[in-house]
Amino acid sequence: MSSLTMAWLVRYDANNRPVPELATAVPSRANGGISADGRSITYHLRHDARWSDGVPFDAEDVRFSVNVVRDPANNEVTHVGFDLIDRVDVPDKYTVVFRLKRPHAGFYVNFFGSAFAQPCILPRHVLAGEKTINQATYNALPVGIGPFKYAAWRRADAVEMVADPLYFGRKPKLRRIVFKIVPSRDTVLTQLTTHEVDLWLPVPAAYYDRVWNVPGIHVLRQSSYGYNHLDFNTEHGALHDPVVRRALRLATDRATIVAKIRHGVGVLQESVVPPAHPFHADLPRVPYDLAAANRLLDGDGWRRGPDGIRAKNGERLAFDFAIGTGLPDTDELVELVRASWAQIGV
Template structure:
């Protein structure tokens, strides 16, 4: 979970198409004017908005940025494939050197050529201390990146970092443009130029991202010529606009997806497995939430399966940490069973005694704290309310409150937050930024200010070796420590649901990160869609 990743920095990624005219907005995906009336445009509804469109600041770092390409990309099965690289990298026997041969003839959308110098510029700029990229710890292993001519790039690592190749899906920025601007505030952050299949035409903040197809894209010009991502933070509004015909597709919570699908058989529902979790931060600096006994009690007081059944309508599974239970990295035996009696005993033994109103008190401190959730996010609201209800049964009074991230962020040091995160692939990707003590207070990294030296040691061990057995042991140790002192109460892992008009062929889903809709969805490969005849 990187800074702003809870809502969008890794807001990581996809984007969408040309600014629509008034007519196109009322009839999204209107006729291309061809003889067969094929559609050449689509409008989809997403829940999150990026803060920046610059990969130098974290945009698109997990892949699928339609403006940019990385050296590598993920296919539909989440296997790495070449993108700006002509082939997969050659890795030295000691795991310290990665050599990439670059694809020839690639141009940025302004017509200037892509070369090795752009790769070097991108990585060196991200690693520069003056660059405000909250995800730079993800590239901590990089010692140097050097160009060998125009078509070869060599990365040298400080230590053998097993998932390094997966980090090179990071989009490449043009040195000739971004290198001449203030990296943190220049025009490139909102008007980017890349090598990707789509070109940004307009970004109306709070409203939509508009793109057009790149006719000179090295992978072939997309059939979807215009693709717009409407930014609609409220779940109910997104559903209403899909019903009304304003949208061709949208991400929806399970109950709304089911209802919208049932109303119109010409829509398809796409379910995507994900690493996306919902969790409650338990701030170390809160006298109640920071108490290990309270944390352990909440961990067993919560009824995760009920949340899956009632809130997600079965579209997900209980979460006991950032690693899903069906992942090979999950530590068996760290599941927590719903046990209200056990929660009460933990609190009793720790000196938290029920008051006259049933709420516990210890040393004059009442067992209560606020829990914030994002305004308009029905899933977070429902999770927050269910969590507070379960906590109250154990004698802990949690006050749920809605707010924007601008309201919530300054309060995160002492107030709990119904947060989200999750990144497919390697366990280092999410656990390090979520749990590393040195990242407490670093934006949306380690939101709970979690501080556990054993976890810190295991996280470093896990990322500094490429030996599977050693890595497995390290991440098992992390998960076991979270049982002893859970700085977060993990609730559910969520399957993402998308409802889309049945107009195009080629739609599919990947295993998805937390930043759903923007980074993923059935439109992760929109450049490959073809109109149905």
């Protein structure tokens, strides 16, 4: 929803090229936006941008938003790159200078860029008096700066947006968008069939074939920059051991996950950079190999106990698996991984 109600310093276009949005230009060495040592990034801002409540946008909103992201008391999806900011200077109302501790190649994305789930620039005039943003009344109906603005947010029911006449960019062709909150996937499929809903994005893999058969619905299948992944908490004693992590990867049957749980929708890959990305590189495929995983753990001193679970120096290979449950595909995924890992003593 933020992609519709917010704006970024730099937005990525359909060809994955950075283009200015709230900024007037994408900073570069050629235009003076990036200093010779790479430690100063200067953005010149638009003069015509207004928040959806009519208040003008300016450089202080950017500086305020940096401070919000850097404050550990605030719940932010990511802080990547923000620890490299030494300070933010505001020479005038429409100029922001990021002073970095060292050069950071990802600043286009991380510092209020549209790619992935980056933090949004927030309205200082609304939030400056709050101790944190977590419980701010602002969250009930946020003030934005994008092509749409929030008209209503009915918890557990729907979010309604309307075109914002104050938006500085190209006006949207739609006048109104409603995001319906429908807990049941079967109900969504029914509402799609009856045209009570117009768009289902993304369609869960388990419903992919059924959606194809809905009359009057156009199905678009294309590459995505999203990816499914298992992440290791390396502060856990056993998971701090790279041998354990390699063994778990060898013991994860990704091909079966794609074929049976994802119903063939998806691409196996070895990094977070998807095939459609210009920086994608083909890496050697890591196979599903239980024997190799067991050899790694044997060689690293992890011994099976009477219950079949391996241990080393008092640390057991027993983990809590955090994942959303209650959906058939995620439940199947947990059971498949559990069964595979059990065969290597986890």
